[in-house]
Amino acid sequence: MLSSLKIVLVETSHPGNIGGVARAMKNMQVSQLRLVNPKVFPSAEATARASGADDVLAHAQNYPTLQEAIADCQLVIGASARSRTVSWPEISPRQAAQTCLEQPAQTPIALVFGRENSGLKNHELDLCHYLLKIPCNPDYSSLNLAAAVQVVCYELFVTAHEKQQNAALKEQSPLATAQQMESFYQHLQQTMADIGFLQPEKTQSLMRKLRKIYNRTLLDSKELDLLRGILRFAQNHNQK
Amino acid sequence: MLSSLKIVLVETSHPGNIGGVARAMKNMQVSQLRLVNPKVFPSAEATARASGADDVLAHAQNYPTLQEAIADCQLVIGASARSRTVSWPEISPRQAAQTCLEQPAQTPIALVFGRENSGLKNHELDLCHYLLKIPCNPDYSSLNLAAAVQVVCYELFVTAHEKQQNAALKEQSPLATAQQMESFYQHLQQTMADIGFLQPEKTQSLMRKLRKIYNRTLLDSKELDLLRGILRFAQNHNQK
Structure with a gap:
């Protein structure tokens, strides 16, 4: 090298x-x-x-x-x-x-x-x-x-x-790409809206805090799939 | 020093x-x-x-x-x-x-x-x-x-x-203590059970994967409060 x-x-x-x-x-x-x-x-x-x-x-x-x-x-x-x-x-x-x-x-x-x-x-x-x-x-x-x-x-x-x-x-498990991370953040934001956590006027500062957390974690693709699985269940929770 | x-x-x-x-x-x-x-x-x-x-x-x-x-x-x-x-x-x-x-x-x-x-x-x-x-x-x-x-x-x-x-x-925002992290993991596990994500036989390996993610993130107390706020809303989602 x-x-x-x-x-x-x-x-x-x-x-x-x-x-x-x-x-x-x-x-x-x-x-x-x-x-x-x-x-x-x-x-x-x-x-x-x-x-x-x-x-x-x-x-x-x-x-x-x-x-x-x-x-x-x-x-x-x-x-x-x-x-x-x-x-x-x-x-x-x-x-x-x-x-x-x-x-x-x-x-x-x-x-x-x-x-x-x-x-x-x-x-x-x-x-x-x-x-x-x-x-x-x-x-x-x-x-x-x-x-x-x-x-x-x-x-x-x-x-x-x-x-x-x-x-x-x-x-074995490559790091998530920037595009995958963007899809995750959109999914996360949508989920927070669905569960009623999101206040529209605070969305931007809240997402910035969450990006700060998950960006530094350097998630691999499998971990990202896991987190998105949890988000899907949280979204569908009230439909049962 | x-x-x-x-x-x-x-x-x-x-x-x-x-x-x-x-x-x-x-x-x-x-x-x-x-x-x-x-x-x-x-x-x-x-x-x-x-x-x-x-x-x-x-x-x-x-x-x-x-x-x-x-x-x-x-x-x-x-x-x-x-x-x-x-x-x-x-x-x-x-x-x-x-x-x-x-x-x-x-x-x-x-x-x-x-x-x-x-x-x-x-x-x-x-x-x-x-x-x-x-x-x-x-x-x-x-x-x-x-x-x-x-x-x-x-x-x-x-x-x-x-x-x-x-x-x-x-x-300004000290890192979360080990005890705070344990409460968070318990809260996370309970929430996943509440939203139906958790399969009992896979709980242990799933929690290990999630600990691996959040342990390396070195969350501060404010960030932990934010994540627990999201968990609370996910838990209460179906009660609305």
Whole structure:
């Protein structure tokens, strides 16, 4: 699931950090590393810090510009510790993992990390669909580059495994579709009208409260059938 | 919320890693560092890698043994990449964060990280209540020490903030108690009997399915009142 992900490092100053990133990636089964104009690479320091993830370093690709490094990617997410005056849509590592793993399999995705001292420039963020911010201490918000990659890749790994487990669980009874849920809400509203619960002026706020409950429950189709069965009996109750 | 947490490093070989740990901690508002018999400390390399988290290093405390380093702690969690022949109760970073933050405020808690090459010894894990395993590539499972501390502190930070937000949200409408839920399930079962939906031989499996739905919804008291209002109208429907 993580094989189409590319970690892109822009103008990294310290080769040790490139090695640390390679190790963090391999720990989480992410393998494609792209380097934009690194200060020193290859380097013995990078290999030392990679500590067994030298295969990731060996396959790393070099690019002169970020634009070229992400040319083939369909989703581009740029990491940033700083708040920006221009506002990009901001997501957390957990949201980014969800977003990446919602894409069709094999979609090429780039996660871009900027310079150690100054991050990504605004014209580089212009190439990104989302700005990724790692939640952290507002008074000390700059993570080490390899540590930032570690957190993001960890979230990707954990989310990918959760998705796999959920997929196995959901194979037998898939989640209800939005259309099925709409039919359920209409049925629920009609039933409440039939049993005399509904006051017309309060219908909208009441339905909103009920949607809030049942939307977050993530009902599967069988569960939805069960609830609709109960509604049918409640509707027909007085006809006996 | 994270102020009573202590990060304990056992016999760290590379002073750079101690600095990296200090930075990772401060990024996530964790400040208490305890060192058990470090090979080199203090050290210029540690300070360089701490990169502005030198206050964490300056307040770090040295201990000759792990036993002394955790003497005042009420909850002790030991990190391990390896699987062990003897089995300790194993938790993930996310579960560890939940466990830590469920303790009463100010409970002294230790998160213990072992040597770079060999981790914690079994007699050290004997001092721990839980063994923490970071989900990762089974073929390359040893994270850099600072990267491991980063992941764990990140989960603690994110969980602490989620808890704060949930607490604020839940202040106005607290979650229903187990007793309220039991009354609801009894009411639901009675209503289904009243409207003729219930087949006696299937009551148990049906109620189990409905409990599965409503238990995971985490209803608050107001939502529960709403659902019970609907049940009352369904019950009285035929009496009109």
